[in-house]
Amino acid sequence: MRIALLEDELEQAQNIQNLLAERSYQCDSFETGQAFLSAVTHRSYDLLILDWQIPDMSGIDVLRNVRTQMDWPIPVVFLTQRDSEEDVVKALDAGADDYLAKPARPAELLARIGALARRSQPDSQKATLQYGPFQIDIRSRTIHLHEEELVLTDKDFDLTLFLFQNQGRLLTREMLLERVWGMTNDINTRTVDTHMSRLRRRLGIKPENGFRIKTIYQRGYRLEAMQNAPENTHTDADSIPSAG
The missing domain is CATH 1.10.10.10 (Winged helix-like DNA-binding domain superfamily/Winged helix DNA-binding domain)
Structure with a gap:
């Protein structure tokens, strides 16, 4: 599975990439919303992970762009320090499929990603x-x-x-x-x-x-x-x- 990660803090991005690599997930990391949107428009990804607070636009704006530009319901997970009920509801209403507050527990993050992957590709395990x-x-x-x-x-x-x-x-x-x-x-x-x-x-x-x-x-x-x-x-x- 190929994942695109939007995270402007390089150390956190590297930690997430290392964690995903343990499950043989390929993960490309991007520091800005514009770079992220350009990549997901032209390359093939199976799941997206978004931070909320990034330099050039909000994660919500990135999500809305994804839902407008992409013609299939790619799974999207928010991974952010913002953890108020209002923020969670706003992200889900904008089209997010899941929401985790930082710091995410590694096993839980992997479990959430796996669940979304199975839900989005129900035929992937069939012969x-x-x-x-x-x-x-x-x-x-x-x-x-x-x-x-x-x-x-x-x-x-x-x-x-x-x-x-x-x-x-x-x-x-x-x-x-x-x-x-x-x-x-x-x-x-x-x-x-x-x-x-x-x-x-x-x-x-x-x-x-x-x-x-x-x-x-x-x-x-x-x-x-x-x-x-x-x-x-x-x-x-x-x-x-x-x-x-």
Whole structure:
């Protein structure tokens, strides 16, 4: 799990990063709200931890920006010295999912983060995932459409799994390259465009099968479930070209 931390006190930020690393969580720390917002808009994070009092804006303002700009309900935890009931209510009303006062007990912080992660990704512990006519077997790394196995490359599988687990969420090209290809610097985003075009055909992503991959101009892609999609039927016309 990848976490973005907003904390302007470097020693505290380092302590939190070290704690999260013990659970194999990757944590990037930011000292200002602007740097934090820029990062979460262009990179892929699974959970956010916010301080309230930071140099350039309040944590509440950062949270409101996150909820306005991001198109999926990423879990957000406030970790701050402000502990009045009024502050807790204000943060929760603004869209926070949890609230802890500093200094947080390490075991409790990890437990809260783990609970939010499980709640936001309920399918993450399952071996087989079903999305309409698509069945994804994580252990065997196979995908079936209408019970027929598709012929896909390893990268096809990784990209498909990431798309379905994040359906409805805008995924920038940078996010996809980072999470699927493991690349972060000096990368050509045309790699994603080429692969996505080919994947549409290989998977049979079309209204008849209940999903579409929408291209968001100059930003990335979003897998969307189709509303009022035709009833799923399997005919010869539905056969998917192999990866060969």
